[in-house]
């Protein structure tokens with residue numbers, strides 16, 4: 001076997017255990033007789049090694065998961081827009097209970113004012129119902145991690161009763 | 165990394181967030197480490213990890229169990245890491261080219277000094293980083309992940325002879341660099 005063929009194998013198949021026994025023996029016998037190839041093999045063993053830098057597994061920081069989570073939630077409003085909206089609102093409102101509470105109170109006030117306006121237009125009543133619903137929704141967010149007031153079989157704790 | 169059970173994947177595919185989180189907890193260290201070894205940069209490895217898991221989430225529903233989950237993860241991670249290093253390498257080369265053009269009119273010696281420093285820094289970091297990303301990926305899969313040629317070929321979507329020639333060129337470069345370093 002010629003030196004360049006041997007060296008090619010030394011860099012690849014021989015080194016990586018991809019040769020059958022017969023082929024390996026041919027190379028071994030060449031190495032016994034050829035000092036230059038033997039030296040080349042030593043250089044490979046010395047220089048062409050990958051030190052697995054501590055070889056231990058590294059771990060990504062917690063912010064990587066946060067970014068994955070927000071990328072996933074942002075892309076799927078079709079999973080039910082309400083879930084998406086509540087997810088986003090909860091994210092927005094969670095750090096600021098006061099703002100959350102103020103928002104709910106404001107909605108309730110508007111509802112009360114709407115209810116007191118004389119006249120009984122259907123649009124008005126629909127608007128008022130809508131605002132009531134919103135107030136309940138926001139105060140439910142205020143009560144903690146529960147989904148919607150009717151989700152868990154009526155815990156009864158709608159939160160907004162606490163501060164009305 | 166242990167193989168992930170089929171029913172955990174199915175659970176996650178049905179929208180079970182806790183199941184997805186469990187898959188992340190059990191495999192993200194592995195993905196991140198592999199990405200780091202291919203790109204050589206922690207910041208790139210983070211971006212690759214993010215990319216891999218967002219892609220995983222999107223493909224959960226259509227995941228075929230013919231290929232093992234582990235193989236899928238290998239392939240997506242290494243390919244994403246390769247795209248990443250190529251993209252950034254291109255941008256960095258372009259920036260350096262622009263710097264070189266800029267300095268023709270200004271103080272050339274200052275900037276070339278800083279470029280030399282940058283090269284020296286890279287050398288200190290290790291010869292492995294100086295291989296091209298394709299060669300490095302093959303070497304990492306072979307030497308650190310212990311894959312055989314067929315496994316590397318499948319993971320990277322290349323043929324056996326390409327695996328062989330990349331490993332050959334990678335090791336030749338390492339030997340050359342080693343000789344120069346020893347002088």
Ligand SMILES: [Zn+2]
Pocket residue numbers: 002003006030034036037038
């Ligand atoms: Zn020889």
